[in-house]
Amino acid sequence: MPPAAGFATKRLGKELQKIHNSLPPGIDLVSAENFEEWFLDIRVLDSNPLYKDQTYRLKFKFSSSYPIEPPEVVFVKLPDRPIPIHPHIYSNGIICLDLLGQQGWSPVQNVESVCMSLQSMLTGNTKDERPPGDEDFVRANRLRPKDIDFFYHDNNV
Amino acid sequence: MSSKAVLLKEDGNRHFHSGDYVSAEALYSKAIIADPTNPSLYTNRAMARLKMNLWESAIADCNECLKLSPDNMKAHYYLAQAHLELHDYYDAVEYALRAYDLCVKTADKSLSAATALVLRCKKERWEHQDKQRRRETRDLEDEVLAMMERERDAALRGEEEEDVNALGDAGGARTEIEQEWERKMERMRTVFDKARAAEEKRRKVPDWAIDDISFGFMHDPVITKTGKSYERSSIMEHLRRSNTDPLTREPLYISELRPNLDLKQACDEFLQENGWAVDW
Numbered sequence: 001m002p003p004a005a006g007f008a009t010k011r012l013g014k015e016l017q018k019i020h021n022s023l024p025p026g027i028d029l030v031s032a033e034n035f036e037e038w039f040l041d042i043r044v045l046d047s048n049p050l051y052k053d054q055t056y057r058l059k060f061k062f063s064s065s066y067p068i069e070p071p072e073v074v075f076v077k078l079p080d081r082p083i084p085i086h087p088h089i090y091s092n093g094i095i096c097l098d099l100l101g102q103q104g105w106s107p108v109q110n111v112e113s114v115c116m117s118l119q120s121m122l123t124g125n126t127k128d129e130r131p132p133g134d135e136d137f138v139r140a141n142r143l144r145p146k147d148i149d150f151f152y153h154d155n156n157v
Numbered sequence: 158m159s160s161k162a163v164l165l166k167e168d169g170n171r172h173f174h175s176g177d178y179v180s181a182e183a184l185y186s187k188a189i190i191a192d193p194t195n196p197s198l199y200t201n202r203a204m205a206r207l208k209m210n211l212w213e214s215a216i217a218d219c220n221e222c223l224k225l226s227p228d229n230m231k232a233h234y235y236l237a238q239a240h241l242e243l244h245d246y247y248d249a250v251e252y253a254l255r256a257y258d259l260c261v262k263t264a265d266k267s268l269s270a271a272t273a274l275v276l277r278c279k280k281e282r283w284e285h286q287d288k289q290r291r292r293e294t295r296d297l298e299d300e301v302l303a304m305m306e307r308e309r310d311a312a313l314r315g316e317e318e319e320d321v322n323a324l325g326d327a328g329g330a331r332t333e334i335e336q337e338w339e340r341k342m343e344r345m346r347t348v349f350d351k352a353r354a355a356e357e358k359r360r361k362v363p364d365w366a367i368d369d370i371s372f373g374f375m376h377d378p379v380i381t382k383t384g385k386s387y388e389r390s391s392i393m394e395h396l397r398r399s400n401t402d403p404l405t406r407e408p409l410y411i412s413e414l415r416p417n418l419d420l421k422q423a424c425d426e427f428l429q430e431n432g433w434a435v436d437w
Contacts, residue, residue: 007269014372014437015372068370103399106406107395107403108370108403
């Protein structure tokens with residue numbers, strides 16, 4: 001039984017209102033033309049050489065069960081928006097973060113808090129590498145990000 | 158229920174779902190003739206009549222249903238909707254609250270919808286009161302200004318009478334009186350305008366009244382073991398999916414939720430004065 005109709009729309013409307021008022025530094029709204037798909041840009045604020053002077057584009061996809069169900073969040077590649085290098089980010093933009101998984105998600109999380117978590121996930125990283133098996137995964141994976149059963153072996157990264 | 162009534166009802170439901178409310182209403186009517194003792198036939202017809210904007214006859218159906226089944230949630234829900242359309246805001250709020258309580262008591266799946274209905278009724282009641290207050294304030298302003306004009310005119314007449322008796326700088330005194338009253342009336346208008354502007358400016362919803370899951374204004378906050386409160390319908394939705402505390406991810410069960418009565422009262426009181434907060 002999904003939540004009452006309009007639950008997601010109402011909540012996203014209010015999130016958008018807040019986002020238009022203010023966003024933390026390094027996070028910018030690119031577009032939110034409906035309540036299904038939003039794009040945001042994030043930047044790392046410190047001088048981590050892996051991400052210095054780069055901006056990354058995030059795509060949020062919301063189901064009608066948001067925020068009871070997590071949004072689908074991936075990095076998207078554009079000429080001026082690379083996929084950040086990170087041991088938990090596949091080169092096709094899929095992110096392995098427990099916060100975004102079925103188990104780790106909590107409905108008190110929101111678009112802003114997810115962006116901030118990703119910012120700090122990048123800030124804290126020192127490894128210039130992709131997840132193990134990146135090439136195979138990117139070639140073979142046909143699952144939606146939320147259906148992938150990631151093994152969160154290291155929550156500190 | 159007689160099998161004939163069952164068939165008519167099912168046929169009615171089919172028409173209702175395809176958007177043919179007129180046929181659905183007619184079929185429910187036939188079903189009621191076949192079996193006048195089934196409460197759900199009345200609420201189904203009420204639902205069709207609401208779609209047809211037949212508020213009064215929808216209310217009649219709900220009342221018939223309540224005679225047969227006094228704790229029927231749907232009847233209260235539709236009564237609230239119909240009364241809202243008829244601008245009977247006070248009845249609408251009462252019926253919506255009753256529908257909400259019945260949802261909680263019977264763990265009905267319509268809890269989110271009932272929460273939204275309660276808030277909508279309260280908001281519309283407030284808007285109605287607010288309009289009334291504004292009208293009264295404007296009337297009062299007009300009345301006070303008219304009184305001041307009368308006072309001014311009386312003062313001017315008194316000055317004219319004095320002029321007849323005594324020679325002097327009559328014109329100057331007249332202008333002085335006129336100017337003095339003009340100043341007073343201007344100040345009066347400013348005071349009223351300021352009061353209206355101040356009311357607009359106060360429009361900020363306090364964070365404590367906002368549910369962190371739906372981001373909506375809270376109607377029935379319940380508190381978890383960690384001391385954080387959520388709207389009952391929101392946390393129920395979450396717990397149906399995952400028995401975890403949203404903040405700590407520790408195990409949390411529906412049976413562990415407790416009403417937060419003080420916060421509920423604070424929210425109620427805030428909403429009484431600030432009905433706009435429903436759509437902040």
